[in-house]
Amino acid sequence: xxxxxxxxxxxxxxxxxxxxxxxxxxxxxxxxxxxxxxxxxxxxxxxxxxxxxxxxxxxxxxxxxxxxxxxxxxxxxxxxxxxxxxxxxxxxxxxxxxxxxxxxxxxxxxxxxxxxxxxxxxxxxxxxxxxxxxxxxxxxxxxxxxxxxxxxxxxxxxxxxxxxx
Numbered sequence: 474x475x476x477x478x479x480x481x482x483x484x485x486x487x488x489x490x491x492x493x494x495x496x497x498x499x500x501x502x503x504x505x506x507x508x509x510x511x512x513x514x515x516x517x518x519x520x521x522x523x524x525x526x527x528x529x530x531x532x533x534x535x536x537x538x539x540x541x542x543x544x545x546x547x548x549x550x551x552x553x554x555x556x557x558x559x560x561x562x563x564x565x566x567x568x569x570x571x572x573x574x575x576x577x578x579x580x581x582x583x584x585x586x587x588x589x590x591x592x593x594x595x596x597x598x599x600x601x602x603x604x605x606x607x608x609x610x611x612x613x614x615x616x617x618x619x620x621x622x623x624x625x626x627x628x629x630x631x632x633x634x635x636x637x638x
Contacts, residue, residue, distance in 0.1 A: 542557065543559065543560045544559050544560070544561075545557075545559060546558055546559065
């Protein structure tokens with residue numbers, strides 16, 4: 474049992490002062506190294522101002538180049554005979570070309586075929602499109618639509634439920 478008691482004293486004995494002093498000195502040395510590395514790095518807003526200035530210069534040169542491209546004549550591909558002209562001149566030429574062309578006539582406007590009201594609907598249900606007088610549309614147009622209208626006519630929908638006043 475004496476062995477376990479000496480083992481217990483060794484395991485739980487306080488560390489000597491020199492050990493604590495060594496740990497503190499290591500932290501101090503580490504702090505000095507960190508300050509030496511970080512110290513010379515740029516600080517403040519000067520870095521951001523320099524980046525902003527460089528971006529502004531690049532933007533200015535890009536705008537100057539694009540303005541030059543839009544306002545001057547130049548060869549795009551001299552071998553193929555493709556040239557670039559100023560945008561104002563291109564718009565003038567396009568307007569002049571379009572002014573010389575005669576507008577093409579519009580095709581006929583296709584009107585939808587008249588749909589017949591669903592059979593078996595309640596009298597209170599709306600009877601479909603009616604004129605201002607309340608008369609139903611002519612039955613000859615609804616009874617026999619043209620073959621073209623029959624092909625483009627959508628499938629009849631289910632009848633709407635009757636509404637009571």
